Amino acid sequence: MADMSVSPTLRFPDAVDAQTRSVRLRDVTRESLAAAAFLDDRWDRTGCAAHSVPLAKLVPDGPGARPVFIWHSAFCCSTLLARCLDKPGRNLSLREPAALMEVANIKRRDGVAVSDLWLRGLLPSLAASAGTDACVTIKPTNTVNNLIADPARLFPQARHLFLTSSLRGFLTSLAKKGEAGRSFARRLFTIFAMDGHPVARSDPRQLMQMSDLQIAAIVWHMQIATLQAALAQGPAAAFASLDGDAFVAAPAAALTAVDEFFGLELGAAHIAATADGPLFRQDAKHAGQAHGAERRRQEAAAIAASLGPELDAIIEWSHGLFPQSPRDGRLPNPLI
Incomplete structure (x- = not known):
């Protein structure tokens, strides 16, 4: 008799090789995927055997699960939300898979026709990695937002949630990370500039004279513009939005709305236990580290106090440049 305590091995698409048009699959368990905070270079792949498969042959066995997506503007509790939606047998949450980052860069380098080829094979394979789960939720990193319109076009049955924060929340989150946060903001700017945003045509000398917080504010507006454009293209029934602070303030209501929108059927008991459970008392990115809504507000x-008047001045300055961005960061079609 088979040992039912041993999880079946799944084949997870871990990376792509643009030169050989192949995908690297890893032998993993559902538990290892669900436990990983991020499935990028921070994920420990020790003991996960690798297999290279040509993209043309990447056809998962069976129909695979129906993917749903959490797109986000960073620092808005997207990792926490994805963790909350994970329930064995119903939904597997995949957080920031590296393969999608590579496809986003393929699109920037080679164009949408080439990236479409990758998405047609990769997304069903990611969905199939859910195994016996009915659904898979994919939370890409925010540098993958240039792909939003493509899964919506290629897989009309998919659903897409846009999770955002206010500009103030974005800036204070970056500032909290010190030099690493400032460097991250400038790196994001260079990435998003490749996606055709008009601000990328600014005089480089003018950009060099801007402070780190000014660049970070522009980065937030660039992301909001990308999400707004995707929402405007529709179809409306496939897209919804959620404010990160609203999610943390009313987790049960938010999770119920997300569950219904995605069609995950997590159930009231799971939602109630999760909303009142340990996930909201620890750091979603670093297991074992205490955190929570009140500590987040205090930090x-x-x-904000350490930044002083500069914070408000930069917020006002940036909204003068981007008047179309919502002051509170909230987008149309809100779930709550």
């Missing part, structure tokens, strides 16, 4: 207030 944000302390950072």
Whole structure:
């Protein structure tokens, strides 16, 4: 008799090779995928055997699960939300798979026709990695937002949630990370500039004279513009939005709305236990580290106080450049 305590091995698409048009699959368990905070270079792949498969032959066995997506603007509790939606037998949440980052860069380098070829094979394979789960939720990193319109076009049955924060929340979160946060903001700018945003045509000398927080503010507006454009293209029934602070303030209501929108059928008991459970008392990115809504508010207030009037001045300056961005960061079609 088979040992039912041993999880079946799944084939997870871990990376792509643009030169050989192949995908690297890893032998993994559902538990290892669900436990990983991020499925990028921070994921420990020790013991996960690798297999190279030509993209043309990447056809998962069976129909695979129906993917749903959490797209986000960073620092808005997207990792926490994805963790909350994970329930064995119903939904597997995949957080920031590296293969999608590579496809996003393929699109920037080679164009949409080439990236479409990758998405047609990769997304069903990611969905199939859910195994016996009915659904898979994919939370890409925010540098993958240039792909949003493509899964919506190629897989009309998919659903897409846009999770955002206010500009103030974005800036204080970056400032809290010190030099690493400032470097991250400038790196994001260079990436998003390749996606055709008009601000990328600014005089480089003018950009060099801007402070790190000014660049970070522009990065937030660039992301909001990308999400707004995707929402405007529709179809409306396939897209919804959620404010990160609203999610943390009313987790049960938010999770119920997300569950219904995605069609995950997690159930009221799972939602109630999750909303009142340990996930909201620890850091979603670093297991075992205490965190929570009140501590998050206190840290944000302390950072805002340390920045002083500069924070408000940069927010006002940036909204003068991008008047179409919502002041509170909230997008149309909100779930709550």
